[in-house]
Amino acid sequence: xxxxxxxxxxxxxxxxxxxxxxxxxxxxxxxxxxxxxxxxxxxxxxxxxxxxxxxxxxxxxxxxxxxxxxxxxxxxxxxxxxxxxxxxxxxxxxxxxxxxxxxxxxxxxxxxxxxxxxxxxxxxxxxxxxxxxxxxxxxxxxxxxxxxxxxxxxxxxxxxxxxxxxxxxxxxxxxxxxxxxxxxxxxxxxxxxxxxxxxxxxxxxxxxxxxxxxxxxxxxxxxxxxxxxxxxxxxxxxxxxxxxxxxxxxxxxxxxxxxxxxxxxxxxxxxxxxxxxxxxxxxxxxxxxxxxxxxxxxxxxxxxxxxxxxxxxxxxxxxxxxxxxxxxxxxxxxxxxxxxxxxxxxxxxxxxxxxxxxxxxxxxxxxxxxxxxxxxxxxxxxxxxxxxxxxxxxxxxxxxxxxxxxxxxxxxxxxxxxxxxxxxxxxxxxxxxxxxxxxxxxxxxxxxxxxxxxxxxxxxx
Amino acid sequence: xxxxxxxxxxxxxxxxxxxxxxxxxxxxxxxxxxxxxxxxxxxxxxxxxxxxxxxxxxxxxxxxxxxxxxxxxxxxxxxxxxxxxxxxxxxxxxxxxxxxxxxxxxxxxxxxxxxxxxxxxx
Numbered sequence: 001x002x003x004x005x006x007x008x009x010x011x012x013x014x015x016x017x018x019x020x021x022x023x024x025x026x027x028x029x030x031x032x033x034x035x036x037x038x039x040x041x042x043x044x045x046x047x048x049x050x051x052x053x054x055x056x057x058x059x060x061x062x063x064x065x066x067x068x069x070x071x072x073x074x075x076x077x078x079x080x081x082x083x084x085x086x087x088x089x090x091x092x093x094x095x096x097x098x099x100x101x102x103x104x105x106x107x108x109x110x111x112x113x114x115x116x117x118x119x120x121x122x123x124x125x126x127x128x129x130x131x132x133x134x135x136x137x138x139x140x141x142x143x144x145x146x147x148x149x150x151x152x153x154x155x156x157x158x159x160x161x162x163x164x165x166x167x168x169x170x171x172x173x174x175x176x177x178x179x180x181x182x183x184x185x186x187x188x189x190x191x192x193x194x195x196x197x198x199x200x201x202x203x204x205x206x207x208x209x210x211x212x213x214x215x216x217x218x219x220x221x222x223x224x225x226x227x228x229x230x231x232x233x234x235x236x237x238x239x240x241x242x243x244x245x246x247x248x249x250x251x252x253x254x255x256x257x258x259x260x261x262x263x264x265x266x267x268x269x270x271x272x273x274x275x276x277x278x279x280x281x282x283x284x285x286x287x288x289x290x291x292x293x294x295x296x297x298x299x300x301x302x303x304x305x306x307x308x309x310x311x312x313x314x315x316x317x318x319x320x321x322x323x324x325x326x327x328x329x330x331x332x333x334x335x336x337x338x339x340x341x342x343x344x345x346x347x348x349x350x351x352x353x354x355x356x357x358x359x360x361x362x363x364x365x366x367x368x369x370x371x372x373x374x375x376x377x378x379x380x381x382x383x384x385x386x387x388x389x390x391x392x393x394x395x396x397x398x399x400x401x402x403x404x405x406x407x408x409x410x411x412x413x414x415x416x417x418x419x420x421x422x423x424x425x426x427x428x429x430x431x432x433x434x435x436x437x438x439x440x441x442x443x444x445x446x447x448x449x450x451x452x453x454x455x456x457x458x459x460x461x
Numbered sequence: 462x463x464x465x466x467x468x469x470x471x472x473x474x475x476x477x478x479x480x481x482x483x484x485x486x487x488x489x490x491x492x493x494x495x496x497x498x499x500x501x502x503x504x505x506x507x508x509x510x511x512x513x514x515x516x517x518x519x520x521x522x523x524x525x526x527x528x529x530x531x532x533x534x535x536x537x538x539x540x541x542x543x544x545x546x547x548x549x550x551x552x553x554x555x556x557x558x559x560x561x562x563x564x565x566x567x568x569x570x571x572x573x574x575x576x577x578x579x580x581x582x583x
Contacts, residue, residue, distance in 0.1 A: 251546045251560045261544055264560035 003272045004041035006279035007287030010270050014040050015055035016246040018272035019213055020170050021062075023242040023366045023394040026219055027374040028446050032158070033225055035062050035076075036217040036397070036448065037244035037272070043165070043212040046456030051092050051133035052165065052214060053109050054080040058246050059266045060216055065241040066227040070296030070363030074225060075116040078163060078216050080130075083108050093132070093139050100129045100150050108132075111163050113155065113218070124155045130164040134212070136457025144452050152447060160219040160447055165212050167441035167451035169397045170275070173432040174207035177402075181317045185433040186426075189318050204433025209440055210459045216244075217448035222370045233371045234348050239356050241345075241365030242394075243273035243295055268292050273364045274342050274392070275401040281308055281342075295363035298343060302362050305342055306334040310409050314430075321426045325411045328421075336417040338408060341392050350416050354388045368394030380436050384412060397449045398436040406430050552578040 004019045005011035022036040039060065043052050054060070059079060063072035085106045086094070095104035112126040131151040134143050152162045176182050182190045184202030192198060223229060230238030250264035271291050272278070281304045282290045290301060315326035340346050345356040345367040356367040375389040380400040382390025384407060391399040407413075410427035436443070441451030546560040555571030 249563065250565070251548070253544065253546070263544055263546055263562065265563055265565050 003275065003277070003279050007282075007291050008284065009288045010291055013248075013269065014042075015053070016058045016248060016270050017041055018244050018246060018270045020275060021242060021244050021272050021366050021395065022397055022449075023240075023368045024396045025222070025368070025370060025372065025374050025389065025394070026447070027378075029219065030373055031223075032160075032219045032221050033240070033368065033370055034217065034219045034447060034449065035064075035242055036215055036450065037062050038166075038168075038170075038213040038215050038450075039246065040214040041211075042208075043168075043214075044456075045134065045210070045212055045454040045459040048135065048456065049090055049092050051107075051135065052212070053082060053107070054078075054111070054130070054163065054214055054216075055246075056080050056082050057260070057262050058248060061245050061247070062216065062218060063243050063245065064225050065295070065358070065363070065365060066225060066237075066239075068236075068239075068241070068359035068361055070241070070298070070361045070365070071294060073117070073227070076124075076218055077114040077116060078111055079114075080109050080111045080163075083110065093135070096138060097132050097135075097140050098142070098146055100131065100147065105132055109164075113161055124157070124159060125153060125161065128153045128161065128163070133165045134453040134455040136455045138457075140455065143455070148452065157224060158221045159224075162215065162217045162448040164214065165453040166215040166448065167439070167453050168208040168211045168213050169439055169441075169443060169450045170401075171206045171208060171434045171436070171438045172402045173204045173434060175205060176432060181313060183430065183432050185431060186318065186321075189321055191317055191319050202433075204431070204438065206434050206438040209438065210454055212453040213450075215448060215450055217450075219447050226370060230371045233353065233369060234355060235371065236357065236359075238369050238371035239345060239358055239367055240370060241273075241295070241358050241363065241367050243271060243365050245272075246270040268294075271295075273366045275395065276405050277342060277364050280310055280405070281305055283309070295365050296361060298364050299362045301364075302339065302343060305338050306336070307332070308335065308338065308409055311335070311411075314410055318426070322410060322424045324422065324424045325427060328411060328414065335414065337413040340416070341408060341413060346392075346416070351383060351388070354383065354393065356393050366395050367392065384408070397443050398439075400431075400435060402434070403431040406432070547577065549574055549577065552581075 005017065010017045018037060018039055019041045020038040024034055026032045026034045040052050059077060062076045064074040065071060066073045089106060092107050093104050094106060097105040109130040111128050111130065113124045113128065115122045115124050129151055131147040132140055134140050140147060151164055152160060154160055173184060176184050182198065184204050187198040187202050188200055190198060225240050226237055228237045245268045247266035247268045249262040250267050251262065253261040255261055269291060273295065278287055278290050282301060283304065311325060312329045315322040315329065342364060343362040344360065345358045346354065347357040348355040356369045358367055372388050372393060375387050378390060378396060378398065379385035379387035380398055381404055382399050383393055384404055390396055391401055391404055395401065407427055407430055410430050411423040412427045414421045414423065439451065441454060443449055443451050543562055547557055549557045552574045555569045555574040557568050557574060559566045559568060
């Protein structure tokens with residue numbers, strides 16, 4: 001998936017497992033940028049009685065680098081606190097939850113937002129209520145209006161924040177991808193190991209279509225994020241790099257009576273910026289280490305970007321379908337296109353009217369040129385679809401990052417660095433067969449943009 | 462690089478990011494030490510008990526201040542009501558890390574290490 005359960009250790013720690021990062025100029029408030037970090041992957045909506053919550057013992061952070069060194073210049077920290085009204089019942093709610101202060105809601109969560117900048121910690125808001133999980137029509141009636149919208153909080157400085165359950169907006173055909181890459185729209189072309197399972201093309205299946213996540217979303221004025229007011233798209237000051245991290249205290253003691261004691265400094269256990277980076281590019285033996293490192297140290301992982309394993313797998317799994325890519329791989333050619341897209345941003349002069357270059361430091365960050373306005377008619381294929389407001393210029397909630405990255409790895413972006421290169425025809429159409437329409441909840445037109453979570457009653461499995 | 466930049470790890474609001482940064486091990490080194498601990502390491506927990514706070518901001522500040530000279534057994538100062546954890550990856554070296562609140566100090570004290578090692582279960 002994008003980064004759901006992507007590394008051995010973090011797959012065992014869902015509340016600290018970052019799944020997706022979004023960063024985009026807000027379509028309805030273009031003087032602001034919306035940053036979203038998702039955690040707690042693959043939530044079955046009916047997962048009670050202990051419905052999903054952020055970790056009270058996890059330090060969640062969204063980082064912004066505005067000078068290209070791969071370190072945070074601005075960080076928003078989020079700490080959560082769970083409060084039980086009645087510890088003597090097993091129930092999450094003892095009646096309908098019709099407001100955020102409902103006495104029927106037993107297990108509530110609140111949070112504090114702290115901005116860290118220039119070594120100063122400023123608490124922007126505390127005691128901020130999360131919405132409950134979406135349980136069903138009796139427990140959480142009128143979910144969007146009565147529970148989700150009141151959980152959107154306005155903070156000083158023109159900042160808006162939300163933290164709570166959302167419908168999963170990332171779509172991917174997991175069943176196909178992890179079944180040895182038999183992408184359903186092309187499965188008849190798969191080598192199939194001689195098993196002859198597929199004879200015709202299939203249709204993509206969204207494996208996340210009925211699942212929820214927990215989102216931390218913050219909308220911030222552009223001027224508060226950039227190092228100086230940018231003078232147009234080509235101004236380097238227009239570009240910010242964004243990533244999220246989750247940290248835990250270094251020592252955990254199991255006290256033997258059900259109490260967990262945490263002590264010591266916080267160390268990073270999860271990190272995420274570009275989708276699929278750790279998941280697809282970093283090998284198993286390095287994934288846990290990658291999660292513990294800051295983006296500034298990503299030079300050590302660069303060879304996995306410039307020589308991606310998947311680029312060699314595609315010609316092997318689909319014999320004769322990617323001959324030009326195969327030649328590129330066999331020649332050992334470093335993929336400077338992927339390095340630029342994922343680790344430095346694209347410099348000016350590569351794509352007309354566009355740049356999101358942050359300098360020579362190799363760092364996995366979602367790079368957003370804040371001077372590019374939102375698209376009136378977004379193309380989910382983003383920049384490779386001619387829409388400069390989409391991935392990899394930041395990432396919007398509906399962007400088809402699986403198809404974009406599949407095509408990029410298949411060679412469709414290599415002409416950016418070698419104009420003599422003509423990609424395989426298949427590279428320009430390869431996909432897992434999904435689109436934003438594959439997300440049943442749809443998306444919201446306003447903050448926090450990700451759809452209303454699926455309820456356990458309506459989505460019991 | 463401005464002062465906000467974090468080369469390693471994360472800080473809480475009540476900590477100085479500078480002292481925090483200086484004190485932090487990388488997670489890899491902690492994991493390496495944890496692996497070693499299965500063979501020769503010792504971890505000692507004192508105090509705290511069931512009522513221990515998950516985070517104590519007072520102890521965070523105090524323990525941050527006591528960090529500095531890695532070879533000197535500095536006073537840990539007040540650590541508040543939370544637990545104190547002593548971790549020795551290799552008791553024979555006398556090197557130990559002491560955790561309290563969100564802080565960590567590093568010490569070398571072979572006498573103490575030998576004493577703790579003698580009390581460890583066998």
